[in-house]
Amino acid sequence: MADQAFVTLATNDSYARGALVLGKSLRNHHTSKTLVVLIGPQLSEPCQSALRRIYDDVILVNVMDSGDTAHLALMKRPDLGVTLTKLHCWTLTQYSKCVFMDADTLVLSNIDELFDREELSAAPDPGWPDCFNSGVFVFRPSVETYGKLLKFCTEKGSFDGGDQGVLNGFFSDWATADISKHLPFIYNLSSIAIYTYLPAFKQFGDNAKVVHFLGETKPWTYTFDPQTKQLCGGMQEAPTQPAFLLDWWTLYASAVVPMLQEQYGDKPFVSG
């Protein structure tokens, strides 16, 4: 349906790499939905070009320039920069329903069935499971909701300093109100869960539909040897979920790197 979209966000070239892989993974699994990426003004032109080849819609969000309540909110809470950019997804009223996905997620099968769910549907956060994880969520763009969210942001702030704190504060009955708004965990399988409860991962992990590389170390912070198909070590820690990381890198190396090389020519194609 043309009025339904997957939406992601990349405010810099690093997250843009994630968005490129995510978009490609959605295409590979034949989504019938529109693909939208919100970008920040820092994104390099070659990255923007590559995004335009995968996404139907590349939308520049400049909270500083927006001249609306988002700008005012940012003046009051300068710490909430990226969070406010993410909330901008509620302004996409050309779509009736959307699924937001973090740029550090990877789709492993067709997930168009998520559009059967209502706002605000999301999967539980491992760690504090009465909160939802804001890496994957179903929402309905609405200027009214957007205004309320910004108001909430400025008045209450974010208990964790990011969008997850704001969204859980705002949609605060998620844990108790409606089971249909609990997406199965396999739609937002965080790497952390593999370790904390390995037997459950072995039991249910085969059905994973979306993997989420949350936390400090992102797939793009590792290096990858395309010859041996091996990860050559991350910056802060050892690879946590090598199989999924390899999936990410295989897609990145085969489909995204060639595209970026085309755009950048001889210039190095990593910034931000």
Added chain:
Amino acid sequence: MADQAFVTLATNDSYARGALVLGKSLRNHHTSKTLVVLIGPQLSEPCQSALRRIYDDVILVNVMDSGDTAHLALMKRPDLGVTLTKLHCWTLTQYSKCVFMDADTLVLSNIDELFDREELSAAPDPGWPDCFNSGVFVFRPSVETYGKLLKFCTEKGSFDGGDQGVLNGFFSDWATADISKHLPFIYNLSSIAIYTYLPAFKQFGDNAKVVHFLGETKPWTYTFDPQTKQLCGGMQEAPTQPAFLLDWWTLYASAVVPMLQEQYGDKPFVSG
């Protein structure tokens, strides 16, 4: 109500120390429910005596001797010993509704409202939040359910080798069927959650009603200096949640140790 009970389990003297603290914490918060502890045959007589002073009902469960399907199940799956003992709680048909609590839990306020919930109500497991944690759950004793559980045990086993795997396999629609069967996480707050998502703990942790010391290191594996009121280091790792651990030790040192000393006289009062 006389036909509603809190139920715990201790198969050895170590877990009995936990059960004594748990029982005492329930009493201190003026529960109106009956307190039941299931014990294994290894429990020392002094520990049993102490349990009898706190619990209304101390029930010996000897799966080896039971001569019923539990014994048969144990023959087929000798690895499931303690699990089968825990499942025995479904045989307590003198009660119409019960709340099972692990012996490594501590109650921080009156939680009798849990009896408003139906079988099987439990809180999500941090780690794999589409599973419930089996450290605190509401159930209805029933010979029929007990038989089905044992059958499930022998035929399907436990995906994690313990009762949580069996119970999640058996009550497999918990994640998707009925939101009222999702206990708020503050009724089974695992130490692990404090670390994985500290801002959420700071936001919601003040309302904690039950803390669960799950994992390898139990409160009783630390030592405590009653003079300085300090924990003197655990066996495997540093104390994870000192405030709650201190609560546990304060209750243990003030209310349980004197009781055990009375029972044991001069003999050392720690075994198992």
